[in-house]
Amino acid sequence: MMIDELGKYGQLSRNIPGHTLSYWQVGGTIDWTIEPFKPQDIPEIIKVLDQKGIPWALIAGGSNLLISDQGFRGVIILLSPRWLKDDEFQLVKTESSLWALNIPSWTWVPGFALTLMKHGVADLVHTCGIPGTIGGLAYMNGGSNRKAIGSNIAQFHVADEKGNLLTLSAKECGLGYRKNELIETNRMTILSIDFEFYHFDLPSQEIREEMLSILASRRKRFPRKTPNCGSVFKSDPALYEKFGPPGKVIEDLGLKGLKVGQAEISQHHGNFILNKGGAKATDILSLIELINQSFSKHLGDKTFETEVKFLHETEGIVEISK
Numbered sequence: 001m002m003i004d005e006l007g008k009y010g011q012l013s014r015n016i017p018g019h020t021l022s023y024w025q026v027g028g029t030i031d032w033t034i035e036p037f038k039p040q041d042i043p044e045i046i047k048v049l050d051q052k053g054i055p056w057a058l059i060a061g062g063s064n065l066l067i068s069d070q071g072f073r074g075v076i077i078l079l080s081p082r083w084l085k086d087d088e089f090q091l092v093k094t095e096s097s098l099w100a101l102n103i104p105s106w107t108w109v110p111g112f113a114l115t116l117m118k119h120g121v122a123d124l125v126h127t128c129g130i131p132g133t134i135g136g137l138a139y140m141n142g143g144s145n146r147k148a149i150g151s152n153i154a155q156f157h158v159a160d161e162k163g164n165l166l167t168l169s170a171k172e173c174g175l176g177y178r179k180n181e182l183i184e185t186n187r188m189t190i191l192s193i194d195f196e197f198y199h200f201d202l203p204s205q206e207i208r209e210e211m212l213s214i215l216a217s218r219r220k221r222f223p224r225k226t227p228n229c230g231s232v233f234k235s236d237p238a239l240y241e242k243f244g245p246p247g248k249v250i251e252d253l254g255l256k257g258l259k260v261g262q263a264e265i266s267q268h269h270g271n272f273i274l275n276k277g278g279a280k281a282t283d284i285l286s287l288i289e290l291i292n293q294s295f296s297k298h299l300g301d302k303t304f305e306t307e308v309k310f311l312h313e314t315e316g317i318v319e320i321s322k
């Protein structure tokens with residue numbers, strides 16, 4: 001593969017252990033990774049990879065991703081979380097709202113929430129304990145406390161599969177509950193995001209207190225020390241009405257504590273699968289399969305979709321269950 005020429009756009013590394021790139025600490029060897037030097041390098045990298053027909057996929061913080069035991073045959077564009085630099089943060093006030101333009105997708109979510117807090121903006125307080133990048137969070141319209149980051153996104157600046165630049169309004173992306181239809185279906189890469197905020201000019205101390213209370217509540221509810229990728233299944237609103245959130249359903253089904261190899265359904269929270277030390281991706285996939293089988297017995301023809309994505313050795317990013 002003619003990979004070396006990509007070196008002018010980012011830091012190239014070879015034979016990377018996949019388990020270092022996922023919060024689950026699972027995954028085989030990845031042939032190549034490239035960490036772009038600047039956001040503008042990302043579309044150039046995609047163009048070269050597309051023109052040469054080299055398989056590629058994207059990993060950001062790895063907090064919502066299971067990596068195959070076989071790793072990946074190709075190039076991973078690695079957008080590891082970074083702090084927002086002062087000169088990347090510009091607020092523009094209009095009559096009714098406040099905009100933050102062109103925030104790079106690799107911005108670390110808790111760091112962004114903190115920056116906003118310092119500037120008196122409260123809209124993304126709910127994200128303060130979510131690991132990963134804003135690009136990764138926006139890719140699935142995630143959030144917490146029944147809120148989603150998409151409510152504050154005005155526009156996405158993206159690259160399509162061939163590296164062409166596009167600007168898309170949040171509306172045309174078809175953002176839904178834990179879904180970003182257009183971007184996901186067309187395998188687009190989020191380069192940066194224009195945010196619009198409605199709760200601003202507030203005392204930082206007030207926002208800080210709300211954050212601390214959210215963090216304290218998360219510490220109580222979620223397992224913290226054993227490697228995991230957060231909630232495995234999405235909390236579908238219709239199923240929630242009838243049966244409750246996936247964690248409760250898993251608990252009601254008596255599945256908490258179920259183990260395959262070194263992967264275990266958390267005793268603390270049913271929607272978390274833990275790597276108890278040396279778990280394989282196949283262990284985690286088997287547990288997901290077992291949960292799905294129990295779901296279909298109890299929920300009829302409906303099921304919860306998985307929230308976490310899977311990096312397949314040759315197919316790239318795929319859904320685990322839909």
Ligand SMILES: Cc1cc2nc3c(=O)[nH]c(=O)nc-3n(C[C@H](O)[C@H](O)[C@H](O)COP(=O)(O)OP(=O)(O)OC[C@H]3O[C@@H](n4cnc5c(N)ncnc54)[C@H](O)[C@@H]3O)c2cc1C
Binds near residue numbers: 058059060189
């Ligand atoms: C302990 C814990 C708690 C969590 N709590 C929550 C929570 O409360 N709410 C919540 O919503 N999530 C939660 N998560 C899941 C996760 O943190 C978020 O979904 C997260 O922001 C994903 O970002 P990432 O950068 O880690 O993405 P990754 O895991 O690296 O990638 C996830 C997917 O997004 C794609 N992707 C990433 N960046 C981009 C981009 N720039 N353009 C296009 N595609 C991209 C990847 O290709 C992959 O398919 C939690 C995870 C953990 C480990």
